[in-house]
Amino acid sequence: MDCVEIRRRLDAWLDGELPAPEAKRISDHIKRCPACRLEAQGNRQLMDLLDHLPPLAAPAAFSRRTMQAFRAGLEKPGMAEWWRSLSLAMRSAVCGTALAGLLCGAVLGTRVIQFETAVVANPYQSVYASKGIYP
Ligand SMILES: [Zn+2]
Numbered sequence: 626m627d628c629v630e631i632r633r634r635l636d637a638w639l640d641g642e643l644p645a646p647e648a649k650r651i652s653d654h655i656k657r658c659p660a661c662r663l664e665a666q667g668n669r670q671l672m673d674l675l676d677h678l679p680p681l682a683a684p685a686a687f688s689r690r691t692m693q694a695f696r697a698g699l700e701k702p703g704m705a706e707w708w709r710s711l712s713l714a715m716r717s718a719v720c721g722t723a724l725a726g727l728l729c730g731a732v733l734g735t736r737v738i739q740f741e742t743a744v745v746a747n748p749y750q751s752v753y754a755s756k757g758i759y760p
Pocket residue numbers: 627628631654658660661662
C-alpha cells in the first residue's frame with residue numbers, strides 16, 4: 626500500500642472498521658511513514674474534538690413546522706387536478722398545441738440533421754459559398 630491508499634483508508638482504520646490483515650498493513654505503514662503518522666494523529670484529534678461537541682437539538686417547533694410545510698405541499702393541486710378542471714374543448718386545444726409543438730420539433734430536428742450531414746459531406750462548402758464559388 627502506498628501513502629495515497631493508506632490515507633484513503635485512514636478514517637476506517639481509526640474507527641476500527643477494517644479487517645485485521647488490512648489494519649495491520651496500515652499500522653505497519655504508519656510506524657514507518659512520518660507523513661501518514663502525522664495525518665493519522667490529526668484525524669484522531671479531529672475525531673476526538675467532534676466526539677466532545679455538545680449534542681445539537683432541533684428547535685422545539687421544528688418538527689411541527691416541517692410537517693405543516695410537507696402537508697401544504699401535498700395539498701397543492703397538481704397537474705391531474707388541473708387537467709380535470711379543463712373543459713373538453715380546452716383539453717382538445719391543449720392536446721392540439723402539444724401535437725403541433727411535437728410536429729414542429731420533428732420537422733426542425735430533421736432539417737438540422739440534414740444540414741449537419743451536408744456540412745460533414747463537404748466541409749469546405751461554406752467557405753466556397755462565402756467566396757461565391759459553387760463547385
Ligand atoms: Zn505514508
